[in-house]
Amino acid sequence: MCGIVGLIHRGKSSNIGGEMTAMLQALKHRGPDSTGYALYGEPTEGDYIMRLKVAEAEDMAKGRGIHKVIEDRIVEVETILSEHGAKIKSLDAVTEYSLRYVLTHNGDTTKMAAHIEEGEGIEILSMGSGLELIKDLGDAADVAGLYGLNNFNGTHGIGHTRMATESDVDIRSAHPYWAFPYNDVSVVHNGQITNYWLMRREMERKGHRFMSDCDSELLAVYTAHNLSNGMKLEDSLRNSIEEIDGVFTYLVATKNQLGMAKDTMAAKPLVLYESDDLIVMASEEVAIRAILPHEIDTTDPYDEEVRVWQA
Amino acid sequence: MAGISDADLKEMTQEERVKALGMTTEQLTGKSLYIEFDPDADERFTYPWAPEVDFNKRTEIDTDEMDTTEVNNQIRALMAEGYGTIVLKNPRGKHSIGVGILSKLNLIIEGSTGYFGVGLIDGPNVRITGRVGWSCAENMMSGTVIIEKNAGSTFGAALRGGDLVCRGSVGSRTGIDMKGGSIIVGGNTGSLSGFMMQRGRMVFCGDAGKDLGDSMYDGTIYVGGSIQSCGVDAIEAELTDVDKAWLTRKLTQYGLMPDKGVDHFTKIVAGKQLWNYDNLEAHEKKLIL
Numbered sequence: 362m363c364g365i366v367g368l369i370h371r372g373k374s375s376n377i378g379g380e381m382t383a384m385l386q387a388l389k390h391r392g393p394d395s396t397g398y399a400l401y402g403e404p405t406e407g408d409y410i411m412r413l414k415v416a417e418a419e420d421m422a423k424g425r426g427i428h429k430v431i432e433d434r435i436v437e438v439e440t441i442l443s444e445h446g447a448k449i450k451s452l453d454a455v456t457e458y459s460l461r462y463v464l465t466h467n468g469d470t471t472k473m474a475a476h477i478e479e480g481e482g483i484e485i486l487s488m489g490s491g492l493e494l495i496k497d498l499g500d501a502a503d504v505a506g507l508y509g510l511n512n513f514n515g516t517h518g519i520g521h522t523r524m525a526t527e528s529d530v531d532i533r534s535a536h537p538y539w540a541f542p543y544n545d546v547s548v549v550h551n552g553q554i555t556n557y558w559l560m561r562r563e564m565e566r567k568g569h570r571f572m573s574d575c576d577s578e579l580l581a582v583y584t585a586h587n588l589s590n591g592m593k594l595e596d597s598l599r600n601s602i603e604e605i606d607g608v609f610t611y612l613v614a615t616k617n618q619l620g621m622a623k624d625t626m627a628a629k630p631l632v633l634y635e636s637d638d639l640i641v642m643a644s645e646e647v648a649i650r651a652i653l654p655h656e657i658d659t660t661d662p663y664d665e666e667v668r669v670w671q672a
Numbered sequence: 673m674a675g676i677s678d679a680d681l682k683e684m685t686q687e688e689r690v691k692a693l694g695m696t697t698e699q700l701t702g703k704s705l706y707i708e709f710d711p712d713a714d715e716r717f718t719y720p721w722a723p724e725v726d727f728n729k730r731t732e733i734d735t736d737e738m739d740t741t742e743v744n745n746q747i748r749a750l751m752a753e754g755y756g757t758i759v760l761k762n763p764r765g766k767h768s769i770g771v772g773i774l775s776k777l778n779l780i781i782e783g784s785t786g787y788f789g790v791g792l793i794d795g796p797n798v799r800i801t802g803r804v805g806w807s808c809a810e811n812m813m814s815g816t817v818i819i820e821k822n823a824g825s826t827f828g829a830a831l832r833g834g835d836l837v838c839r840g841s842v843g844s845r846t847g848i849d850m851k852g853g854s855i856i857v858g859g860n861t862g863s864l865s866g867f868m869m870q871r872g873r874m875v876f877c878g879d880a881g882k883d884l885g886d887s888m889y890d891g892t893i894y895v896g897g898s899i900q901s902c903g904v905d906a907i908e909a910e911l912t913d914v915d916k917a918w919l920t921r922k923l924t925q926y927g928l929m930p931d932k933g934v935d936h937f938t939k940i941v942a943g944k945q946l947w948n949y950d951n952l953e954a955h956e957k958k959l960i961l
Contacts, residue, residue: 627825627844627862630806646765646805647786654764656783659803661824661843663862663881 362524363536363551364388365631366643367612369517369619369670373638374403378505378513381520384641384648385501391644392524395535396504397496399547399614400518401672404491408450409464412486413438413477416458417531418498420482430482431457437480445473455508459497471541475570484533484572489545491515491616496535516672517619519612521549528575538581541570543589545616550577551644552609552629560605580611588615598622598667612642620669627664634659640670678720718795722775725756735769736762743769751777765805770798787824790817793834806843809836812853818926825862828855831872837926844881847874850891858928864903866893866940875919875937877930885940889947893940894919896930907943915939 366384368377377400385396402410415434420427438460442449447466454460466473474485487494493513497504501522505511521536528534537547554560554576561571561579569582583605587597594613598620608628613620621642623631634641634649634657641649646659662668676692684692731750735743743760747770750758757778763769767786770779770793777796781789784802794813803821810829818837825843828836833853841859845867852872860878866885872892879897886903893906894915902908919934930936 626864630824632803632805632824645767645786646784646803647767648765650764650784654762656802658821659784660822660841661862664844 362391364391364522364644364648365519365536365549365551365610365612366521366641366648367517367519367549367614367619367621368639368641369672371638371640371670371672374514374516376512377401377515377518378510380652381518382501382505382511383651384643385520385522387648387651388522388644389500392522393500394525394530395496395498395523395532396501397494397521397523397536397549398504398510398518399487399492399494399520399537399539399549400510400513400515401491401545401614401616402493402513402515404616406490407465409447409462409466409470409488409490410493411462411464411474411488412460412494413462413484414459414486414532415483417482417533418458419531421458428457434480434483435460438477438483441473441476441480445469445476447473456497459508461493470544474541478570478572485539487539487547489616492539492545492547492614494537494539494547496521496532496537498530498532498535517614519547519549519614519619527553528573533573534575536575536577538575538578540578540581540585543585543615546581546585546588547614548577548581548584548611550580550609550611552611552624553607554579554605554609555607556605557607576607577611580605580609580613584613594618594620595667595669598669602665602667610644617672618669619672620667621662622667623662623664625665631662632659633662633668681720718776719774722795723751724754725751725775725777726754727756727776727778729755730757730759731755732759732761734761735766736764740766740768744771747773747777747779751775763802767805770796784821793817803840804838809834812836814853822859823857827857828853831855835922835926837928839928841878846876847872850874854922856922856926856928860897863900866891866906867903869893873918875922877923877928885942887946888940888942890942894937895940896934896937899938899940902940905943905946906940909939909941911935911937911939 447464450463495508537549539547557576564582609624610629610631630644632646643649759780761782763783763785765784765786768788769785770790772792773796774794779796779798781800786805789804789808790798791810795815798817800819804823806824807826807829809817812834813832814834816835822840823838823842827842827846830849831853832851835854837856839858842857842861844862846861846865847855848867850869850872855874857876861876861880863881864883869888869891874893877896880895880899882900883903885906916934923929
């Protein structure tokens with residue numbers, strides 16, 4: 362089933378971490394397996410924020426050996442970073458397996474990221490100047506508490522609460538997804554993609570990497586591929602309705618945009634609230650009401666509808 | 673109902689009760705006329721266990737801190753006390769609010785509801801001042817539901833009777849599998865509205881999305897604005913004086929009468945090209961019809 366939320370404050374920052382936690386918690390009944398956030402803080406020029414995980418949450422129960430493995434993996438990551446000339450400005454170990462680096466780097470970031478991911482069990486969750494991607498098992502309150510997201514200021518973000526249907530309950534298969542080679546793009550999706558393997562092979566032939574078997578990752582790779590080839594977000598969303606089969610409603614965020622697309626059957630729900638300074642979307646109205654209790658006007662986007670908002 | 677007491681009815685099985693109340697007849701007249709309510713029968717319109725409520729007795733429930741089950745139980749408890757007008761405050765998009773009310777009641781919901789709002793009802797008059805989520809008033813048997821703002825998809829799914837009115841716009845698949853009653857919408861509707869519709873009437877004062885009336889068996893759809901496309905076997909028919917009179921009466925009743933009248937409405941009905949019942953055995957035919 363899955364629940365998705367997205368919001369964008371226009372012209373100002375707000376506590377999007379707290380707002381999205383309230384919204385995702387209200388959608389917990391749509392899937393409590395894992396919760397993920399893609400949050401866009403104030404962009405910092407020249408610095409990259411890299412979120413990565415060096416093990417799965419479930420690996421932690423596999424005995425004492427894992428702690429040594431994690432230490433080795435962190436050393437490996439930091440060796441690669443220095444090989445590529447990246448400087449670590451700060452490191453925050455949120456959990457034992459989940460790390461947040463602030464880096465300065467001038468070289469080929471995509472190459473460096475690909476090098477890092479060669480290590481077993483290491484996956485970059487996000488890398489960019491604004492985007493921070495956080496995902497873990499459990500409901501929104503658990504994840505927000507663990508990662509300290511209840512006070513995260515930013516302009517926009519998207520979030521997801523997952524009911525696993527087509528792949529495992531682990532962080533690898535949790536949303537949101539991010540993809541090379543276009544930094545700062547993230548996707549959350551509610552639905553099923555039926556031409557996943559065809560499209561995946563096509564994307565793999567074009568040299569893109571897939572980290573999971575979750576069909577939603579395709580949307581992130583597809584969007585990143587289009588954007589890096591100079592396509593506008595709106596055109597990418599519109600083309601996806603033609604090129605991708607299945608039922609879907611998905612949200613895409615970039616450094617300064619938030620977009621939505623709905624499939625030709627309008628089979629998956631989305632409720633939209635739009636005002637001059639705030640746009641909020643969620644699978645169900647109950648999530649919007651969690652942060653906007655006063656009387657507001659909300660609408661359902663129609664089939665094949667595509668919208669893009671600027672931050 | 674002559675000869676049957678409430679005590680007798682309570683003893684009966686559901687099937688016996690339906691027959692005793694004159695709600696079914698076995699006769700088949702024509703292709704699509706399965707008669708549910710015999711006009712000659714001495715009918716009773718309330719269930720024997722329906723509470724006696726007084727519309728002048730009014731109360732409010734603040735649903736802010738309550739869950740759906742608590743709200744619905746509270747409505748039943750208040751009806752048992754004789755309250756005939758119940759106002760729900762702060763519903764905040766809760767799902768399944770006010771479902772399964774089978775007696776007369778004035779229900780006013782001040783705010784927006786989530787999925788399946790006031791579904792499975794038989795009799796109450798409901799007014800919702802906000803927006804409703806998916807499948808509002810699904811399977812409604814009778815009564816009126818009026819929504820002041822927009823509605824989600826599958827609005828009035830499998831509606832059996834009564835009037836379901838939305839002053840704003842509705843989502844996709846409005847009136848899917850509708851079997852009777854009327855859906856009246858002031859604004860637009862999305863794709864596949866009236867999909868597999870079997871009986872009843874639908875009115876959209878605004879525009880309709882693609883595949884309107886796809887695979888409809890029977891029933892009538894009236895559209896005031898443009899139609900993106902008609903679905904399989906949905907065709908345009910002539911708007912007769914009877915149609916105009918009905919539209920005028922209903923739209924005036926709910927304050928949705930367009931300034932330019934009703935002459936511009938397009939009428940969509942089943943083309944009957946998908947009717948293949950004659951290939952079936954007689955007893956199967958009866959089941960379908």
